[in-house]
Amino acid sequence: MTASGSNVDLATWRVEVRRWLAATVATPVATDGPPDFAVFRNLSDADEHTLLENVRAYRRARHDAGYGALTLPVEQGGAGLPALFATAFAEEERAYAVPPSTELISVTTGLVGPAVAMFGTAAQRERFVGPMLRTDLLACQLFSEPGAGSDLAALACRAVADGENWVVDGQKVWSSGARFADYGLLLARTDPDAPKHAGITAFLVPMDAPGIEIRPIRQMSGGTSFNEVFLTGVRVGDGLRVGAVGNGWRVANATLSFERTASGSVTRRKGGTFDDVLELARSLGRAGDPVVRQELADLYIRTVLRAATAGRVARAAAAGASPGPAASVGKLVASDVLTRTGELAVDLLGSRAAADSGAEFAWTQHLLGAPGYRLAGGTDQIQRNIIGERVLGLPAEPRVDKDVPWSALSRS
Numbered sequence: 001m002t003a004s005g006s007n008v009d010l011a012t013w014r015v016e017v018r019r020w021l022a023a024t025v026a027t028p029v030a031t032d033g034p035p036d037f038a039v040f041r042n043l044s045d046a047d048e049h050t051l052l053e054n055v056r057a058y059r060r061a062r063h064d065a066g067y068g069a070l071t072l073p074v075e076q077g078g079a080g081l082p083a084l085f086a087t088a089f090a091e092e093e094r095a096y097a098v099p100p101s102t103e104l105i106s107v108t109t110g111l112v113g114p115a116v117a118m119f120g121t122a123a124q125r126e127r128f129v130g131p132m133l134r135t136d137l138l139a140c141q142l143f144s145e146p147g148a149g150s151d152l153a154a155l156a157c158r159a160v161a162d163g164e165n166w167v168v169d170g171q172k173v174w175s176s177g178a179r180f181a182d183y184g185l186l187l188a189r190t191d192p193d194a195p196k197h198a199g200i201t202a203f204l205v206p207m208d209a210p211g212i213e214i215r216p217i218r219q220m221s222g223g224t225s226f227n228e229v230f231l232t233g234v235r236v237g238d239g240l241r242v243g244a245v246g247n248g249w250r251v252a253n254a255t256l257s258f259e260r261t262a263s264g265s266v267t268r269r270k271g272g273t274f275d276d277v278l279e280l281a282r283s284l285g286r287a288g289d290p291v292v293r294q295e296l297a298d299l300y301i302r303t304v305l306r307a308a309t310a311g312r313v314a315r316a317a318a319a320g321a322s323p324g325p326a327a328s329v330g331k332l333v334a335s336d337v338l339t340r341t342g343e344l345a346v347d348l349l350g351s352r353a354a355a356d357s358g359a360e361f362a363w364t365q366h367l368l369g370a371p372g373y374r375l376a377g378g379t380d381q382i383q384r385n386i387i388g389e390r391v392l393g394l395p396a397e398p399r400v401d402k403d404v405p406w407s408a409l410s411r412s
């Protein structure tokens with residue numbers, strides 16, 4: 001077990017991490033074979049299941065060694081360490097053949113677990129937080145709906161009180177990993193006559209409850225990590241309500257802020273990187289081309305700026321300040337770099353990017369997956385709105401429906 005808290009010396013801790021990884025994972029990362037630049041994995045359900053089990057075995061060992069939720073406060077089940085430690089852990093991890101994480105693992109440990117830790121009752125924290133952080137329980141995010149994405153507060157999924165239970169009816173969409181989840185953090189409308197942000201409540205819904213139907217959605221990258229989730233007369237006990245009735249918007253905002261911070265951080269590797277593009281340019285004999293050099297320099301500068309932005313958010317978090325709206329800057333810059341990395345690689349490859357095997361296909365997988373990160377956790381445009389209004393203090397977008405009861409709003 002490692003020491004927790006802010007008095008731990010980073011260099012000493014790093015040596016311990018290296019020792020633990022060498023003893024636990026043992027296998028160094030493979031340098032032969034085709035590279036893996038996939039942003040989303042394109043797996044059959046059976047392969048996804050196997051991958052999840054491998055990741056869970058590793059995450060459990062990591063959690064038990066005290067390296068689970070590194071930055072979460074100790075009282076919420078984490079190690080209470082500054083974000084620099086998470087970055088250091090990720091750097092050390094990169095040298096080992098650690099099973100690649102999946103959306104569902106990140107949503108469980110990075111979004112739903114911390115949200116329950118923050119808003120749940122003592123009983124809920126006891127029952128769910130440890131098992132979620134250890135990945136014994138997996139949880140998806142049931143927020144978006146066909147008519148509520150950027151305007152999430154417009155959501156129409158209804159939860160009606162019935163004695164000690166709530167009866168839920170509605171449809172969710174783009175629910176990453178829902179087919180493999182034990183629970184879903186659901187936002188539902190409990191008071192249609194309150195203004196749209198006020199009448200929402202959060203629940204943890206067992207994904208095997210009668211009345212839940214999950215249908216996979218095929219993505220352009222080939223995989224089916226997304227799902228539609230239909231809820232018909234689903235009964236959820238009041239003990240699974242997260243936070244007060246009508247307080248769901250606060251739960252949603254906190255969860256989205258965790259998501260934006262995670263998307264902007266440099267701890268998770270997604271797709272190819274600047275170094276991979278540079279290697280590609282060299283292997284194609286293009287690194288001396290003046291135009292290519294200029295594009296590489298541009299990508300390098302953006303990559304460094306992205307790391308600096310992530311560092312600033314991490315330092316703010318280490319100083320105890322919530323990154324809040326500033327997390328949107330990190331998320332926006334990270335999605336931009338991911339997109340440009342794939343575009344430059346494909347420019348270099350030309351028609352070879354259409355090949356269906358080897359290194360070329362690895363870049364195709366990057367290119368097809370990257371746009372998803374410009375949408376997930378709030379689109380680029382929504383991040384710009386947040387930055388404009390809440391970071392730069394520019395005039396707010398007109399919101400004519402802000403104080404109108406949700407039931408009085410026109411919906412298409």
Ligand SMILES: Cc1cc2nc3c(=O)[nH]c(=O)nc-3n(C[C@H](O)[C@H](O)[C@H](O)COP(=O)(O)OP(=O)(O)OC[C@H]3O[C@@H](n4cnc5c(N)ncnc54)[C@H](O)[C@@H]3O)c2cc1C
Pocket residue numbers: 107140141142143144145146148149150151173174175176177371372373375376377378379380381382385397
């Ligand atoms: C990889 C990925 C994973 C996801 N995982 C989940 C998940 O697990 N659970 C979940 O609930 N959801 C998930 N989502 C859904 C995601 O939250 C939504 O896609 C996102 O919020 C955008 O909503 P929308 O798709 O309905 O687009 P819309 O809201 O319909 O937006 C359409 C376009 O209009 C623009 N737009 C909308 N409003 C404004 C505005 N006010 N100002 C300027 N432009 C605007 C948008 O930027 C966008 O370009 C995921 C999405 C992706 C891509």
